[in-house]
Amino acid sequence: MIAPEASDRRFDAWLVLILAAAAVLLFYRLDQRPFWQDEAETACLARNLLRFGQPLAYDGVNLISQEEGREFGADRVWRWSPRLQIYLMAASFRLVGQTTWAGRLPFALCGWLTVFLVYRFVRRIAGDPAWARLSATFLAGSVPFLLFARQGRSYPAAMLLTMIVLPVLFRPTRMNLVMAVLGLGAMFHLNYIVFAGFFCGLVLALWRERKNIPASHLAVAAAALALLVAPGFWWYRIASRAGLLHGDRLPVQFGRNVVSLLQFALPLPLLAVLLLRWRRRPGAAGEPLIRTLLVLLAGNVLGVTLAPQEYFRYLVHLLPLCAIVSAWGVRALWPVHRPAAVLLGLLLGLTNWLHLLPLEWIGLNRRPWHNDPAMLTSPNIPLKLFWTELRDGYPDVNAALIAYLRAEARPGDTVLATYGDLPLQFYTRGRVLGGFQGEPPEATSPPDWVIVRRRTWLTRDDRLPLAVLFADRLHLDADYEPVVLPVPDEPFGNRPDPYYHHFIPPREPYQHAVLYRKRTRE
Amino acid sequence: MKVWEKAVMFAGLILITACGAASTPKIASRLGPGHFKARELQRLDQHRRRMEEQRRRLETALPASPEVKARRRRLEEDLAELDRMRQRLKADIPARPAVAPYP
The missing domain is CATH 1.20.58 (Methane Monooxygenase Hydroxylase; Chain G, domain 1)
Structure with missing residues (x-):
């Protein structure tokens, strides 16, 4: 490997190619599918922020809630999740317009910058251009990365902030320390669960690298961070969420988090080899850096396990680190056995076979019953699946419902949707009730439109939501006319989670999305 | 790395490649x-x-x-x-x- 000072500022044409390819994968047809429920929540709040100066959950017509009103108080100001993602989207809406493309643009930009920072980090800290190029390539070609980076949610910004904070572990200069404090503060105000996990990992990694960083500097940094973070505990009412934690689920959540990371980001055989080599001193070139990253990953997974629920999205900010580790595996193998290094590179860059098959053989893979073989939970060529969806399109359930209502609903119409209410709020006119808004729909004036989704989601108390109970009481057969849409009624739409994202639509037979139109409308 | 370690590692990678290719829906549905x-x-x-x-x-x-x-x-x-x-x-x-x- 080359000394950092000699190489880290030379122009690299490969970087330009990698960034160009990343740009295509990140920005091409970015608005092909509409916002799904979570994205639409951010979009509706961003719109209200522009309109009212605050992220209000109620605009006088529609209520934004997926937690039966827990997200706000009597003033209807949003306090459930931090607001940085709302502000990012609102800024884009103000500059570019209130569209799907504008909503996702700042986040896709964050993803694109993350690819650059991954390259820069490896190039500057390790001084190895080949490793840097591989790391950036692996990240840019990672389909889980692409799916999450093309979302109007916090995930790509969290990845970017991870790469902003990371250099302080290996080059604790004053600038890096300042950037780390600012990055961590921003991460807290982006997603405090991701922050908590990352902070746990960072503390462990700092302990490992403690000889490099003066304690006085750390103390000042910690104090500065506390100042940035402390107001958030009151703004976001974090203490009130304690009741959502379930200690008995922690072992299962931990296991699932580990399996998710191994299935989609860091293959078990590579991790096993690194752990078996742990005691070798000094190890291969770059190996001490990799060990620190593994400590950071492990601490992060432990920290995130404490979240109320286990979601892969709480681990997505670790994808850049996993790309760096995976690229190191190929780079370290190159001088030892070139054919094996090439094969390993192809397996890691183009397939998910090394990630999935070893787990399958030992019975640890996770593939929910509703997954079909053309998903990331089965052996595939992920980029081919990803490109197939981009090229051919997808019969998105939200797109179909939105298109129909925009064409047929009248201004002022009321829509009751048992789920997927928030995309309808963003894209259509009129009042949209339902989902988990928690407020009982009015019984005296039945809605003009009713959408009963195939899958019934339960509340946190394991009960049927009020919208479902109300829809059950309506006489749909007598008072409404069904409109069957030619698309499958999939639960979410464009959800990026690998356990839920379909790239190729199902063939018949499937449950069609159905709208019910009130018969007495003139 | 010793010669036998390299051989085992390379064989393992080839095994994963072969099994992975055979497991993809397109090839698996054609093979059997x-x-x-x-x-x-x-x-x-x-x-x-x-x-x-x-x-x-x-x-x-x-x-x-x-x-x-x-x-x-x-x-x-x-x-x-x-x-x-x-x-x-x-x-x-x-x-x-x-x-x-x-x-």
Whole structure:
């Protein structure tokens, strides 16, 4: 490997190619599918922020809630999740317009910058251009990365902030320390669960690298961070969420988090080899850096396990680190056995076979019953699946419902949707009730439109939501006319989670999305 | 790295490559279409048996509280969807739903 000072500022044409390819994968047809429920929540709040100066959950017509009103108080100001993602989207809406493309643009930009920072980090800290190029390539070609980076949610910004904070572990200069404090503060105000996990990992990694960083500097940094973070505990009412934690689920959540990371980001055989080599001193070139990253990953997974629920999205900010580790595996193998290094590179860059098959053989893979073989939970060529969806399109359930209502609903119409209410709020006119808004729909004036989704989601108390109970009481057969849409009624739409994202639509037979139109409308 | 270690490592990578390629839906369904479908059906059947066991427990062992009724409803929906997945596997109709444009 080359000394950092000699190489880290030379122009690299490969970087330009990698960034160009990343740009295509990140920005091409970015608005092909509409916002799904979570994205639409951010979009509706961003719109209200522009309109009212605050992220209000109620605009006088529609209520934004997926937690039966827990997200706000009597003033209807949003306090459930931090607001940085709302502000990012609102800024884009103000500059570019209130569209799907504008909503996702700042986040896709964050993803694109993350690819650059991954390259820069490896190039500057390790001084190895080949490793840097591989790391950036692996990240840019990672389909889980692409799916999450093309979302109007916090995930790509969290990845970017991870790469902003990371250099302080290996080059604790004053600038890096300042950037780390600012990055961590921003991460807290982006997603405090991701922050908590990352902070746990960072503390462990700092302990490992403690000889490099003066304690006085750390103390000042910690104090500065506390100042940035402390107001958030009151703004976001974090203490009130304690009741959502379930200690008995922690072992299962931990296991699932580990399996998710191994299935989609860091293959078990590579991790096993690194752990078996742990005691070798000094190890291969770059190996001490990799060990620190593994400590950071492990601490992060432990920290995130404490979240109320286990979601892969709480681990997505670790994808850049996993790309760096995976690229190191190929780079370290190159001088030892070139054919094996090439094969390993192809397996890691183009397939998910090394990630999935070893787990399958030992019975640890996770593939929910509703997954079909053309998903990331089965052996595939992920980029081919990803490109197939981009090229051919997808019969998105939200797109179909939105298109129909925009064409047929009248201004002022009321829509009751048992789920997927928030995309309808963003894209259509009129009042949209339902989902988990928690407020009982009015019984005296039945809605003009009713959408009963195939899958019934339960509340946190394991009960049927009020919208479902109300829809059950309506006489749909007598008072409404069904409109069957030619698309499958999939639960979410464009959800990026690998356990839920379909790239190729199902063939018949499937449950069609159905709208019910009130018969007495003139 | 010793010679035998390199050999084992390379053989392992080749094994993963071969098994992975043979496991992808496109190749697996061509190498052994019956075997691929049978494996997927077996997976779905295992899930179906588990769901039916849950349904029996909900129907017989637990009181009919709102939570139990809600879980039973969702279980029925999941069973119906699982059956549709089985039918799709068994059928060979390559129908692709039209892509719904949205403004």
